[in-house]
Structures are given as structure tokens and as C-alpha cells.
Amino acid sequence: MTTYNLALIGFGGVNRALAELICDEPQRFASLGFELRVVAITDLAFGSLVQGDGIDLAAVLAMPRGTSFDGLPGGSSDPRNEDVIKNSPADIVVEATFTSPIDGEPAVSHVRWAIESGKHVVTTNKGPVALRGPELSKLAATNGVRFEYEGAVMSGTPVIRLAHKMLGGLELTAVQGILNGTSNYVLGRMEAGLRLDEAIAEAQDLGYAEADPTADIGGSDVRLKVAILANELLGASMNPSDVETTGIQDIKSDDVAKALASGHRWKLIGEARREADGRVVATVKPIALQADHPLAGISGATNAVSFTTDLLGAVTVSGPGAGRVETAYALISDIMAVNEFVKGAVRA
Ligand SMILES: NC(=O)C1=CN([C@@H]2O[C@H](COP(=O)(O)OP(=O)(O)OC[C@H]3O[C@@H](n4cnc5c(N)ncnc54)[C@H](O)[C@@H]3O)[C@@H](O)[C@H]2O)C=CC1
Numbered sequence: 001m002t003t004y005n006l007a008l009i010g011f012g013g014v015n016r017a018l019a020e021l022i023c024d025e026p027q028r029f030a031s032l033g034f035e036l037r038v039v040a041i042t043d044l045a046f047g048s049l050v051q052g053d054g055i056d057l058a059a060v061l062a063m064p065r066g067t068s069f070d071g072l073p074g075g076s077s078d079p080r081n082e083d084v085i086k087n088s089p090a091d092i093v094v095e096a097t098f099t100s101p102i103d104g105e106p107a108v109s110h111v112r113w114a115i116e117s118g119k120h121v122v123t124t125n126k127g128p129v130a131l132r133g134p135e136l137s138k139l140a141a142t143n144g145v146r147f148e149y150e151g152a153v154m155s156g157t158p159v160i161r162l163a164h165k166m167l168g169g170l171e172l173t174a175v176q177g178i179l180n181g182t183s184n185y186v187l188g189r190m191e192a193g194l195r196l197d198e199a200i201a202e203a204q205d206l207g208y209a210e211a212d213p214t215a216d217i218g219g220s221d222v223r224l225k226v227a228i229l230a231n232e233l234l235g236a237s238m239n240p241s242d243v244e245t246t247g248i249q250d251i252k253s254d255d256v257a258k259a260l261a262s263g264h265r266w267k268l269i270g271e272a273r274r275e276a277d278g279r280v281v282a283t284v285k286p287i288a289l290q291a292d293h294p295l296a297g298i299s300g301a302t303n304a305v306s307f308t309t310d311l312l313g314a315v316t317v318s319g320p321g322a323g324r325v326e327t328a329y330a331l332i333s334d335i336m337a338v339n340e341f342v343k344g345a346v347r348a
């Protein structure tokens with residue numbers, strides 16, 4: 001059986017959930033035809049740890065946040081991302097640090113260092129994909145490695161790969177949906193009577209929110225996802241700044257209550273559409289949907305995206321849009337794609 005050595009860059013909610021699955025459920029991977037061994041971990045809060053024979057995941061998962069890896073064999077209190085990514089014995093770099101909606105850093109550099117040193121990259125980080133996606137994919141192809149990022153949109157729910165593989169024979173003219181778990185959860189909790197700040201705190205506890213939740217509430221998280229979908233699926237060359245964006249920050253409890261009373265539900269809707277002249281235009285904005293609208297019933301951290309196609313009309317995918325384990329599954333599906341690539345290369 002093939003063993004893939006992983007370097008986990010960022011050891012927060014998502015990468016810890018992946019480490020737990022590797023530690024607790026090795027049979028899940030054995031049934032996929034490979035095993036996973038974590039040989040390096042870096043995080044701002046812990047420092048870095050490199051152990052070529054495999055890190056004892058149960059032991060590091062038990063370390064409270066803020067404890068340093070310094071003192072462990074191969075450990076340091078400094079994250080040493082560049083050295084670890086370039087020189088650790090990893091086959092696959094798993095990038096799950098903070099998303100920067102401005103320039104995608106430091107994740108863009110993490111991805112580039114990994115690819116340039118011949119390592120595959122799987123990531124849930126939207127920044128590098130939305131801001132540097134085509135360039136990094138090209139770099140990966142040139143270096144004979146994979147750059148996979150299914151979790152950048154709708155966490156573990158298959159959207160990007162599904163659309164590429166299964167909708168490839170259709171003409172797609174638009175994508176529209178609820179693409180942020182936190183804001184959808186928050187709007188639902190406001191319907192139940194919570195204040196905005198109380199609802200955000202719950203979403204943070206549940207692991208849905210970004211490190212800076214204003215990205216969720218202000219719409220910049222959906223803006224990145226809409227740009228990714230427009231570029232991947234509608235053939236656009238869009239920068240997130242091209243997406244006209246309004247968040248839910250100005251929606252008050254009163255607005256939510258009034259909407260409910262009149263049979264409407266506020267939803268944060270992201271959309272990209274190809275116009276008759278070929279231009280792709282994209283927006284993010286809150287809309288009070290009528291209760292019988294197909295997206296009005298999407299509740300909690302669940303997301304949904306609808307593809308407008310020529311032969312099938314609307315094709316809609318719905319599932320978790322956030323969550324630690326749900327997003328770790330996106331990384332697993334990316335590693336499965338890397339495995340298919342590696343096996344294909346061996347056969348060829
Ligand atoms: N939690 C979710 O539901 C989803 C998260 N994502 C994305 O996945 C990524 C990870 O998400 P979470 O684990 O929830 O975030 P998190 O905030 O729990 O963890 C991020 C970790 O990265 C570390 N970090 C930040 N900058 C670093 C650096 N320069 N070097 C080393 N470590 C660094 C932090 O200390 C933190 O432990 C983010 O980019 C997020 O946008 C994507 C889809 C869903």
C-alpha cells in the first residue's frame with residue numbers, strides 16, 4: 001500500500017480534524033488504497049515539528065494551544081514554514097492557515113514553495129485559489145505535481161471537481177447560491193431571536209467562522225468563492241475586487257423579523273453570470289427571498305449552489321458549507337485526487 005507523507009501547515013480546526021481522522025480511523029484510508037503519515041506540522045501557536053518516521057498524532061493533539069513544540073525531537077518554537085515546506089520529507093503539503101482576502105499571503109508563498117520543491121498541495125485556503133489560482137495551477141503542471149482545492153468552496157461538499165467532471169459536457173451560463181456557512185447560520189439564529197454578536201459567537205464556537213468573522217459577515221469570504229467559481233466554471237479571468245459585494249452587517253434583528261412575518265427569509269446570495277455580450281458579472285448581496293424560493297429553505301451552516309446549464313436547466317448541489325470535520329473531508333477528497341494522479345503516472 002502507498003504511504004503519503006503529509007506536512008500540515010496550520011494546526012487549527014481543519015488540520016486538527018484531519019489529524020484526528022488519520023489517528024482514529026486509519027481503515028478509512030486503507031479502503032482507499034493508501035495510508036497517511038504526518039511527518040511535519042507548523043503553526044504560529046505551536047512552532048514546528050518534523051519527524052520523518054511519523055509524528056505521534058495523539059500526543060500532539062493532546063497538547064493545549066499555545067504549548068510549544070520546542071523540546072520535542074525535531075521541534076522548534078518557530079513555525080519555520082519555508083524550511084519545513086521545502087525540506088521536510090513530505091509528499092503532500094496540506095495548507096490550512098488563515099485566508100487573506102487581500103493578497104492571499106502567506107498561503108500563496110506556502111503553495112509556491114511546496115510546488116517548486118516538487119510536493120503536491122491540497123488546501124482549503126481560498127486566498128491562493130481566488131487571487132493566484134490559474135498561475136499556481138500552471139506552476140503545478142510545470143512541476144509535475146497537483147494543486148487541489150476542493151474545500152475552497154462549500155467545504156467538503158463536492159462542487160468544483162463535480163462540476164468539472166460531471167457537468168463538462170454542458171454549457172454553464174451562471175452559478176448562484178448560498179456560499180457562506182457562518183452568515184447563513186447567523187441569519188437563522190437571528191430569526192430565532194439572537195443578536196448578531198451572539199449568533200457570530202456561536203458560529204465561532206462551532207468552527208464555521210473565519211479567524212476574522214467580518215470576512216463572513218461583510219461578504220468578502222463569498223466574494224472569493226464567487227470569483228473562484230466564475231474563473232473555474234464560467235471561464236472568467238476575474239479578480240475578487242471585480243465582484244460587487246455587500247454583506248449582512250447592516251441587517252438588523254427587526255429586518256429579519258419583518259421578513260419572516262411577510263413570508264420571506266434573508267439570505268446572502270453570491271452569483272456570477274455570463275451576459276449576452278460574453279462578459280461575466282458577479283455580485284454578493286443579501287436578498288429577502290420568498291419562503292417558497294428553492295434557496296430559502298437552506299438553513300444553518302448548509303450551503304447550496306445552483307448551476308444554470310443549457311441541457312439540464314438548473315442543477316443544484318447542497319451540503320455543508322463550513323465545519324472542521326466537513327472541511328477536513330475536502331482535504332481527503334483532494335488527497336484521493338493526488339493518489340489518482342500518482343497511480344496514473346505510475347501506470348503510464
Ligand atoms: N473552518 C471551516 O469551516 C472552513 C475553513 N476554510 C479555510 O481553511 C483554513 C483553515 O481554517 P480553520 O482551521 O477553520 O482556521 P483556524 O483559524 O482554526 O486555523 C488556522 C491555523 O493556522 C495557523 N496559522 C495562521 N497563520 C499561520 C502561519 N503563517 N504559519 C503557520 N500557521 C499559521 C493559526 O495559528 C491557526 O491555528 C482557512 O483558510 C479557512 O478559510 C475553508 C472552508 C471551511
Ligand SMILES: N[C@@H](CC=O)C(=O)O
Pocket residue numbers: 152154155179180181182183208209210216221321322323
Ligand atoms: N467561514 C467560512 C468557512 C468556509 O469557507 C464559512 O462560514 O462558510
